[in-house]
Amino acid sequence: MGSILTDRKNQVLTKKLGASTDIDCAKESLAGSVSQRACVFCGSRVVLYPVTDALHLIHGPVGCAAYTWDIRGSLSSDRELHRNSFTTDLREKHIVFGGEQQLYQSMVELIDKLKPEAAFVYSTCIVGLIGDDVEAICKKVEKEKGIPVLPVQSEGFQGSKKDGYKIACDALAKLVGTRNNKEVSKKSINILGDFNLAGELWMLKEYYEKIGVEINATITGDGRVNDICNAHKASLNVVQCSGSMMHLAKTMKEKYDIPFMKVSYFGIEDMSDALYEVANFFKDEEMLRKSTELVKDEISLLLPALEEYRKGLEGKKAAIYVGGAFKAISLVKALRLLGIETVIVGSQTGNKEDYKLLADLCNEGTIILDDSNPNELSDFVNQTGADLFIGGVKERPIAFKIGIGFCDHNHERKEALAGYEGMINFAKEVYASVNSPVWEFTSRKKQK
Numbered sequence: 322m323g324s325i326l327t328d329r330k331n332q333v334l335t336k337k338l339g340a341s342t343d344i345d346c347a348k349e350s351l352a353g354s355v356s357q358r359a360c361v362f363c364g365s366r367v368v369l370y371p372v373t374d375a376l377h378l379i380h381g382p383v384g385c386a387a388y389t390w391d392i393r394g395s396l397s398s399d400r401e402l403h404r405n406s407f408t409t410d411l412r413e414k415h416i417v418f419g420g421e422q423q424l425y426q427s428m429v430e431l432i433d434k435l436k437p438e439a440a441f442v443y444s445t446c447i448v449g450l451i452g453d454d455v456e457a458i459c460k461k462v463e464k465e466k467g468i469p470v471l472p473v474q475s476e477g478f479q480g481s482k483k484d485g486y487k488i489a490c491d492a493l494a495k496l497v498g499t500r501n502n503k504e505v506s507k508k509s510i511n512i513l514g515d516f517n518l519a520g521e522l523w524m525l526k527e528y529y530e531k532i533g534v535e536i537n538a539t540i541t542g543d544g545r546v547n548d549i550c551n552a553h554k555a556s557l558n559v560v561q562c563s564g565s566m567m568h569l570a571k572t573m574k575e576k577y578d579i580p581f582m583k584v585s586y587f588g589i590e591d592m593s594d595a596l597y598e599v600a601n602f603f604k605d606e607e608m609l610r611k612s613t614e615l616v617k618d619e620i621s622l623l624l625p626a627l628e629e630y631r632k633g634l635e636g637k638k639a640a641i642y643v644g645g646a647f648k649a650i651s652l653v654k655a656l657r658l659l660g661i662e663t664v665i666v667g668s669q670t671g672n673k674e675d676y677k678l679l680a681d682l683c684n685e686g687t688i689i690l691d692d693s694n695p696n697e698l699s700d701f702v703n704q705t706g707a708d709l710f711i712g713g714v715k716e717r718p719i720a721f722k723i724g725i726g727f728c729d730h731n732h733e734r735k736e737a738l739a740g741y742e743g744m745i746n747f748a749k750e751v752y753a754s755v756n757s758p759v760w761e762f763t764s765r766k767k768q769k
């Protein structure tokens with residue numbers, strides 16, 4: 322435990338029977354700790370990115386745009402405007418004389434050329450420093466061009482990625498309820514917080530449609546501006562990745578009295594619960610019967626297929642470090658199904674309630690971390706002898722430098738890991754990575 326900075330000691334917990342599971346969390350990263358968290362702008366960008374028919378314009382230097390270019394593996398069933406990373410390319414002269422003119426011209430040119438349904442205009446650090454009035458320019462262009470133009474005041478230095486989620490939700494909330502041009506049934510839901518990575522949302526939509534639920538808006542995976550504007554017409558908001566979308570769900574509850582529920586689509590248990598809970602919400606016997614049938618059919622195919630992978634994974638140990646703690650909870654359960662014990666689990670943005678759930682779920686001795694950094698993570702992986710690391714792009718080098726298997730479960734991935742099909746893909750990927758012969762040649766193996 323030598324690498325834990327003194328001021329971070331209470332953000333690390335080892336589960337012990339009968340001991341307190343209270344952990345310090347939901348606070349600013351300690352200066353100099355080299356947190357794995359991203360900036361506010363990045364948080365807003367990942368949430369809004371999958372709105373496919375909107376223009377996403379980054380008001381700032383080209384670096385901010387390059388950093389978030391095609392940041393998710395979100396697929397679209399229609400337009401693909403989201404895959405571009407437009408920037409006003411602010412330079413020294415704009416820092417001195419201001420960048421408002423540049424912003425206005427860029428927006429007008431892009432809207433004329435691409436005909437988007439709406440525009441999101443992101444403020445980056447430098448805009449916060451020079452004080453451009455982004456809101457005024459957005460209002461002016463909105464009036465001239467007749468489409469919603471939404472300022473996203475996401476200056477990177479304001480806080481962390483989590484603050485960016487909230488700012489993105491506020492921008493989306495401005496669209497919700499602005500149109501009434503869709504027929505929506507009483508048994509309809511909005512899917513919040515699924516980003517259609519590798520087409521996952523389409524699988525989920527199919528499950529829900531099979532049990533008789535209509536999907537109104539998907540926010541933001543494969544998202545459409547018109548659907549978001551009509552999102553207030555759904556009967557229920559089903560929220561995955563609650564870290565990023567809970568704020569919008571709460572806003573819609575306050576404003577339109579739409580109830581919401583938190584779900585996860587990772588792993589058999591949580592995926593099945595996500596269907597049952599929606600069926601229970603609608604108090605519909607037929608829907609419940611169809612859910613039971615669907616779950617039974619999927620599981621009867623899935624379990625024998627998983628058995629093969631389980632044989633090669635039984636007794637292995639895993640480290641999990643992901644953005645949201647709710648996903649970590651599902652991963653612990655999914656790994657258990659494969660015979661893998663979680664020895665380290667942490668998140669960038671978890672709250673006390675999430676960590677309490679994790680502590681209840683994990684075995685004694687599991688290390689639970691909030692807002693960790695590469696030094697801590699490497700030390701704990703070495704100390705616990707984990708065979709697998711599940712994380713994102715910033716955790717991959719940690720795993721590979723140590724010489725253990727890695728599974729990308731972050732937003733850049735191109736593999737569908739949600740739903741029943743996703744569980745098989747997950748097992749396949751974990752199995753292939755953990756049992757790869759390449760680890761025989763790494764320094765860790767040679768030391769044994």
Ligand code: SF4
Nearest residue numbers: 360362385445446477
């Ligand atoms: S921290 Fe600031 S400069 Fe860096 S990517 Fe975020 S907004 Fe851009």
